[in-house]
Amino acid sequence: MADLDPDGSHLKGLLINFFYKLWPSLLKIKDFLFDGISPLLKASNDKTIVVGLGSSSSEEAADYFANLEEYLKAFVWKGHQDGETIDIVFCKKNVDKRKAWISSQPLSFVSFFVVHDGPNFDLDKIQRYCDFINKELCHFFHFDLQRSIPSLVDGLKVVERKILFCAFKKGIFKEIKVHEFCGYVSENTAYRHGEESLINSIIGMVLNFVGTNNVNLFCPCGIFGSRVKCGKDHGDPKYIVIELSRLTQLLFLEADECILDFENEHGKTVQPKWQMNYFSIFPMVLMNGSGGLGTGWSSFIPKYHPLEITENLRNMFHDRKTYVLMKPWYKCFNGEIKKITKETYTTEGSTQVIEPNTVLNSKLPIKTCTDHYKDHVLQSALSNKTIESYKNQSDDKTVNFEVILPAEQMAEANREGLHIKLKLISNLKLTNMNLLDTDGREAVLKDVRNPLLEMEKKRLFIEDYSAEKIPRIPYVEDFKGKRYNKSPDEAVLEDVTDHVEEPKVDEEKRHATTVPKTKPGAPYNYLLSVEVNMLYPENVKKLDVEYSTKKAYHDIINDSTTTRVNK
Incomplete structure (x- = not known):
């Protein structure tokens, strides 16, 4: 008996393989191995959703065992197909067959067990080993790949996407302890794979020594590890702190979030779906590289120079013809990187x-x-x-x-x-550039230009289909309406006066004016951040300059074509 989720299915599969490798004849004995069926989740009329076998109460556990026969499904061996299927999934020699088998399986996890209330329900009492693998265990391998291999779109793994989602949600623009942020991520994204694993993932997005991130998405404060032990010499997560990098906010635009479709796990919004992911303005998978090991596939993509990537992106949006050949580049690495073959580079100390x-x-x-x-x-x-x-x-x-x-x-x-x-030589091979596409399927990159093409396609999709420039216009209008209606000092005072008095007789007249105004009922919390010295003449001039900059940006976005916006 195990949890009725992909990880629980994996445990069952490992036990079956254990018997098959050591005592295969045991699996052919009738009623030798049974699968204990427990609830996948329990729903009630309150907001609590209880998941997992460990959440069962002692009374529920007693009920399971009191009516044990009603909750059991027997495994049966009906022929060589059962053994062949086990071999394909677990044998080291069947890597290619295993890849083909995983690719042929559906991505969605749909439990084929009947939802029931009590022991009196219809449930097939037997299942073949091959049916268990093809209908249930297969979903674990897809989940494992999605956890282990980054996405072609945003260059992130699932856990990294959850971390970034929570960073944006919480708005960690000030320092926060890693241990505290880990708890926030775990609470808000239904993360269930261990605190240590999550902490290591957070720290991995912070590292900035040679060979790690060309652009770290979080700023470190404290000892986060060094090249001495490849980052394993970091301080206690209770004492080291991080904050979201300002560059991260430029790479992942807030205006793009309005078109994202988010996953929902156990009633919680946890991360963007595979079809979307995050839409960075830069192919992060090239800038920071990737690495991962999943079932059937592993991945390694070296890092490249941001300026070379930028030049190629500009060329692609311009005429699609000019391509600057890129070779791997690692920030602060002063050794030499040599091209040996088309698919092999060496780095020398x-x-x-x-x-x-x-x-x-x-x-x-x-x-x-x-x-x-x-x-x-x-x-x-x-x-x-x-x-x-x-x-x-x-x-x-x-x-x-x-x-x-x-x-x-x-x-x-x-x-x-x-x-x-x-x-003092190491190899960088381009023969294992595996990523997951927008459907969560395995995609092999034949060329480092693939992420660039995907980047271009996604940005054009955002601009054309979802009209990214449209949500940016109200954003700037709102900016103008809150603080820069007329002269900055008059605008602030006017907003305060309007908010305090709110004369109903002047409502129609006030909204008939051509001066951009905040919408009725709009939040006025921003006034709490307005300092008195903002009304001084020297600061008024600064506000005028900022207003001109925002207005120019507004006009460019409003009048621009798709290609111009991306450039």
Whole structure:
């Protein structure tokens, strides 16, 4: 008996495979293995939705076992098809068959169990092993892929999308503790995969040392880890704090949210649906790269230079012909990145001979942390007597290894190359660029231009189909109406006066004016943030300049074409 959700189905599948691999004859015995059916969820007339087997009360558990036969479904073995299906799903040798099988399965999870009230309900008492895998277990693999592989549209995994959704919802423009924000995400997005996993995902979106994010979506305050231990040396989540980066607000426009369709889990709005995702103005999957390991598929996409991506986007919106060849780029990496083949690049650290048999390693290749290099490369070389000794003077920001080699090993290193001898080379392969498309299906990128094309298609969709420029106009009109109707000082005073007096006889006259005004009943909380010194002459001039900027933006958006808006 397990939860009647994809993760519960996975546990059942693992148990079946356990018996099949060690004692396959047991599965052929009649009434050997049963599936205990428990409620997927329990609904009541209040707002509480109880999910999972662990939510059952002791009375309900007693009822299950008192009428156990009514809640059991027997697994039956009816032929070789059952064994073949188990092999396809779990055997390491059947990777290609497993991929084809997963791709052929429906994406939506629909329980095929009958909703019931009490033990007296109709339920098939038997099910084949192959039917269980094809009808129930298959949904776990789709859920696993959606959790593990990023989306082509916004470059985010499900948990990262939940985190970003909560950051926008809560508006964390001021510092908040990671542990506190983790609780907020868990509470508001129906996240149920463990606090530690969620904390690691939040920290992963903050990291900014070499090899991590080219653009981190959150600003760190505190010790969030370094290249020494690849981020695992971060401080206690109860004490380190984050805030939403201002750049993130520019990448994910607030005006786009009006066209998003959101998932609803257990009565909570949790994140944008797969068909939409977030519409960033930039292909995040290229800027920050991606990596993940799911059932049947894994993913690795290197990072690229934001300026090169921007240039290609501008070219595509202009004439679609000019393409600037991009090669991987990692912020603050001062080593060398070389193209070996069309699908392979290498990253090389930096070495320098400072004495006849002494080499200084001052840069490590991408995907190599300081402690890993010391413990697995230098210590191994020391044990094999490839090197005589080494001195580690690295810190959290710089790499500094002085390595002394025997004379014969130094001569060999000079022949084959110091980078090769000291293992200061790592590979970046473009053969595993797997992402999920807008339907949640697996999509293999043949070229790094695919995210650019998807970016262009989505932005044009927003502009043409959903008229993104339309919601921006009321936004600017509202901005003008709240503080900049006439001169800024008069506008603020006028709003205060209007709000306090609210004369009914002047209502029609007041709304007949051609000056943009806030709508009746509009919130006036913004007045609480207006400071008295905003009425000083020097600040009035600043407000006039800001008003002119907003008005110019308003006019551009109102009169622009789709291509011009995107540019």
